[in-house]
Amino acid sequence: MPPITRLGNDLVDLSAPGAADKVRDLRFLNRILAPAEQEWLARSERPDRALWRLWSAKEAAFKAWSRFDPALIFAHSRFEVDPEDGSVRTPQGTCRVHWREQEDWIHCLAWTGEFPERVRASPRTAPRP
Numbered sequence: 001m002p003p004i005t006r007l008g009n010d011l012v013d014l015s016a017p018g019a020a021d022k023v024r025d026l027r028f029l030n031r032i033l034a035p036a037e038q039e040w041l042a043r044s045e046r047p048d049r050a051l052w053r054l055w056s057a058k059e060a061a062f063k064a065w066s067r068f069d070p071a072l073i074f075a076h077s078r079f080e081v082d083p084e085d086g087s088v089r090t091p092q093g094t095c096r097v098h099w100r101e102q103e104d105w106i107h108c109l110a111w112t113g114e115f116p117e118r119v120r121a122s123p124r125t126a127p128r129p
Contacts, residue, residue, distance in 0.1 A: 005113040008063025008095075010056040012106045014049070023051045032058070032076035040083060050083075052106050057081045057097045060110035061088035064095050068112070 013019070022028060029038060029051075037054055044050035058079040066072045069092065080089045087094050088110060095112045 005111050006064045006067040008060040008065070008067070008110045010059035010063065010108050012052040012056050013104065014052060014106065015104045019052065020048050023047045034077050034080040037081055049101070049106065053083060053099055053101075053108070054081045056099070056106050056108035057083075057088050057110065060097060060108040061090055061095050064110045064112050065090055065092045068092065 023041070029041070033041065033054065041047055041050050041054065055076075058076050058081060061079050061081075062072070062074045066074075072092070078091055081087075081097070082089070086097050088097055093112070095110045097108055097110045100107045100109075
């Protein structure tokens with residue numbers, strides 16, 4: 001794993017047209033999900049949301065890793081999410097992920113390496129824009 005932390009993030013708008021129906025598109029699911037992810041999705045109580053959790057983690061992980069390798073090619077199914085562990089295994093290595101959700105969106109933050117203590121900030125101590 002790289003010694004320097006790189007961040008990636010992704011935001012999915014669940015109110016976007018087609019977002020709710022994408023979980024029924026088997027061709028799409030087979031193209032972007034690894035077999036273990038498809039099994040996890042099938043067991044999910046809310047598959048529409050679960051799909052976009054997986055998607056946002058893959059996107060955020062790619063953004064973090066592509067900072068090390070700008071020529072990195074993104075093949076969704078090669079970025080395998082472990083939702084219970086909060087990690088994404090990629091051809092470059094593993095990164096950690098964290099999700100925040102509201103009813104109409106899902107945000108995922110991914111990082112490579114160790115997340116520096118100095119970057120962690122609670123909402124009360126975060127600097128104001």
